[in-house]
Every structure is written in C-alpha cells, then in structure tokens.
Amino acid sequence: MEYIKSNEQLMLQLIETLVNIDSGSYNKEGIDHVGQILSDEYEKMGFTIDRKHNKDHGDNLVIQHKDAGDTSILVIAHMDTVFPDGTAAERPFTIKDGRAYGPGVIDMQSSLVTLLYAVKALYEANDESYKNVTIILNSDEEIGSPTSRGLIEELSEGKQYALVMEPARANGAIVSARRGGGGYTLTVKGKAAHSGVAPEDGISAIEELAHKIVKLESLNDHANGIAINVGIIEGGAAPHMIPDEEIAELDVRIAKQEQAKVVEQQIEDICATPDVEGTELILEGGINRPPLELNKRNKQLLQTVKEVGASIGLTVKDVHTGGGSDASFPSALGVATIDGLGPVGGELHNENEYLEVDTLTERCALLAKLMSKLSEK
Ligand SMILES: [Zn+2]
Numbered sequence: 001m002e003y004i005k006s007n008e009q010l011m012l013q014l015i016e017t018l019v020n021i022d023s024g025s026y027n028k029e030g031i032d033h034v035g036q037i038l039s040d041e042y043e044k045m046g047f048t049i050d051r052k053h054n055k056d057h058g059d060n061l062v063i064q065h066k067d068a069g070d071t072s073i074l075v076i077a078h079m080d081t082v083f084p085d086g087t088a089a090e091r092p093f094t095i096k097d098g099r100a101y102g103p104g105v106i107d108m109q110s111s112l113v114t115l116l117y118a119v120k121a122l123y124e125a126n127d128e129s130y131k132n133v134t135i136i137l138n139s140d141e142e143i144g145s146p147t148s149r150g151l152i153e154e155l156s157e158g159k160q161y162a163l164v165m166e167p168a169r170a171n172g173a174i175v176s177a178r179r180g181g182g183g184y185t186l187t188v189k190g191k192a193a194h195s196g197v198a199p200e201d202g203i204s205a206i207e208e209l210a211h212k213i214v215k216l217e218s219l220n221d222h223a224n225g226i227a228i229n230v231g232i233i234e235g236g237a238a239p240h241m242i243p244d245e246e247i248a249e250l251d252v253r254i255a256k257q258e259q260a261k262v263v264e265q266q267i268e269d270i271c272a273t274p275d276v277e278g279t280e281l282i283l284e285g286g287i288n289r290p291p292l293e294l295n296k297r298n299k300q301l302l303q304t305v306k307e308v309g310a311s312i313g314l315t316v317k318d319v320h321t322g323g324g325s326d327a328s329f330p331s332a333l334g335v336a337t338i339d340g341l342g343p344v345g346g347e348l349h350n351e352n353e354y355l356e357v358d359t360l361t362e363r364c365a366l367l368a369k370l371m372s373k374l375s376e377k
Contacts, residue, residue, distance in 0.1 A: 016093040018109040019102035025080040025143045031058025058139030060148045071134045077165035078141030100355040106345030110355045111165035118368035129375030162330035164339035175340030177320035178292040181253040184285030192244035202242025203278040209246040211275035225255025260287045290332035297336040
C-alpha cells in the first residue's frame with residue numbers, strides 16, 4: 001500500500017506517456033510502442049515477454065515471470081484505443097480538477113499502469129504471487145479481438161481465475177456481468193422496374209424488408225436481456241424505381257448463453273420465408289460473443305473481491321452492463337472471471353473520457369491484494 005501510494009506520481013507520468021502515443025486498433029506502430037514500454041518495465045522484474053507477432057495489428061504480448069510455474073491467474077488488458085491517429089497531438093494528456101483526460105486515458109491506459117504497479121508492489125514486497133500470474137496485453141479488443149480471442153481462450157486453459165482490467169464504472173462499481181451478442185447482415189433481392197411504366201413487373205425488396213424489420217424487432221425482450229436492433233438499412237435507387245436490393249444490418253445482444261441458440265433460430269426462421277412473393281433473402285452472421293454471466297464461480301470470485309476491498313477500506317459494488325469485453329471468453333470456458341478492475345472513470349470512447357485520479361492507487365492496491373489473496377494455497 002505504501003509502495004503504491006509513494007509511486008502515484010510515477011504512475012501518472014507513465015499514463016501520460018502512454019496516452020500521448022496514438023494507439024488506435026489499426027495503429028500497429030503505436031500499439032507496439034506501448035507494448036515495448038510496458039515490456040521493458042516487466043523485464044526489469046525478471047518477467048519474460050512472449051511476443052505474438054501480428055502483421056496488420058499490434059503484437060499481442062504474453063507476460064509471465066521467468067520462475068512462474070503453472071499460473072492460476074490470467075490477467076487480461078488491452079493496449080488499443082478507439083481513437084484515430086492524431087488524437088494524441090490534438091488533445092494530449094491533461095489533469096484538471098482531479099480528473100485526467102486524453103485518448104484512452106481510462107480505456108485503458110490507466111488500467112495498464114494499474115496492473116504494472118500492482119505487480120511491482122507484490123515484487124517489492126517479496127509477495128511471490130506475482131509468479132502465479134499470466135498477463136495478456138492484447139492489441140485488438142476494441143474491434144472484437146480478432147487476433148487475440150484464440151490466444152485468450154488458449155491461455156484460459158487450466159486457469160482458475162481471470163481478472164479483466166476494463167475500467168470501473170463512473171460510480172466506482174466493478175463489472176460482474178456483461179451481455180453477449182453478435183450481428184447479422186440481411187440482404188433482400190427483388191426485381192427492379194419503373195413504377196410508372198411497368199409497376200407490375202417489379203418486386204420490391206424494400207417492401208419485403210419492411211415485413212422482416214417488424215418481425216425482427218418484435219423479438220426484443222428487454223426484461224430478459226434480449227435486444228435486437230436493425231441499426232442500418234441501405235438500398236433503393238430512386239422514388240420511381242421499384243427497388244431490387246436492400247441490405248439491413250442487425251445488432252443482437254443476449255444475457256444468457258442458453259438464449260443464443262433460441263434467438264439465432266428465431267432470426268433464421270423469420271428470414272427463411274419471404275412475405276413478398278418472388279423476393280430472395282440471404283442471412284449472414286450469428287451470435288459469436290458469449291455473455292459474461294454471474295454464475296456460481298463468478299459470484300464467488302466477486303465475493304472475494306468485495307472482501308479484499310473491505311480489508312483495505314474500500315466498499316466494492318458491482319454492476320451488469322450491456323457492452324462486451326474479453327471477460328466473456330475465459331468465463332465461457334469455466335474460468336471464474338471478474339471485470340472492471342481498472343481505476344474509476346467514465347465517458348468511454350468519446351472526447352470527454354476521464355480518469356478519477358484519486359482512484360488510481362486504491363484500485364492498484366485492490367488488484368495487488370486480490371492477486372495475493374487468490375494465490376494463497
Ligand atoms: Zn476497454
């Protein structure tokens with residue numbers, strides 16, 4: 001605790017350094033730079049870095065102490081942000097009235113530093129639980145983890161716990177459940193015709209899609225955490241042309257894994273038969289991200305986090321959220337998982353994103369104590 005408190009300024013300096021590097025999901029150079037800075041710090045403590053090279057994205061890093069045996073804790077943090085190149089120069093790291101600002105400051109450069117200093121604190125205190133940890137720093141969470149999902153799933157094998165470093169919510173709560181989901185593209189084909197000259201020759205793709213939109217939206221069941229949103233429709237050429245093609249894009253969210261098959265079947269059934277004779281429907285996609293469910297295992301881990309919090313004078317609350325994260329993957333594989341272990345902040349993914357500076361050391365201490373507690377034999 002003392003070590004962490006006395007290093008607050010260094011932590012903030014490192015956050016500043018990381019925030020001021022553009023590291024959007026498609027900026028390989030920036031993410032690799034962030035990864036290098038963190039790797040250097042871990043290497044100083046005898047950690048080894050297994051760099052999983054990526055051609056188009058930043059490298060994913062697997063970090064473990066050289067004397068680590070079979071670790072039981074997987075810690076997951078991402079290095080990419082949602083911000084385009086140039087954002088760091090436009091609005092670099094600043095602190096005002098107890099809040100820090102800058103691209104990715106809370107999602108999740110502050111978490112990367114919180115994690116590093118939690119490990120450093122254990123190392124400095126000769127608490128060997130830092131040898132019980134496998135850390136993955138991935139490069140593509142913000143775009144659905146295309147290159148790192150498999151790696152996370154691979155590393156989940158044999159682990160007892162997964163700690164996910166997404167930020168705590170604005171009210172300080174950690175995250176104990178998230179919805180899963182996926183997406184679909186529905187293409188409708190009809191037959192074009194001039195609506196003045198030969199309307200009887202046309203088959204309207206828009207009319208067909210209109211039927212489907214109403215049916216798909218009727219699947220919404222907010223009480224049970226099921227959300228279907230037809231968020232984009234595209235098509236049509238001119239008011240006097242009967243449209244021959246129309247495309248809709250759907251976002252789907254579920255609260256429980258068992259809902260996935262049911263909802264997928266309902267969507268497929270709706271799109272199996274046209275309402276407008278002569279149209280053709282092509283449905284692509286599916287539910288690909290499992291929810292983070294508050295099952296028995298996860299509840300137990302949540303309880304441990306609350307107890308550890310209480311031991312350092314921190315009342316830990318938890319929330320359920322609709323957004324996705326990498327926490328879903330280990331949890332679906334049977335690893336006890338908790339999310340939102342980063343410091344407190346808000347306004348994620350927009351220019352007002354902020355870190356509550358005074359929560360940095362408290363969350364760092366919580367994480368260090370938690371890793372220590374979970375390593376007790
Ligand atoms: Zn994030």
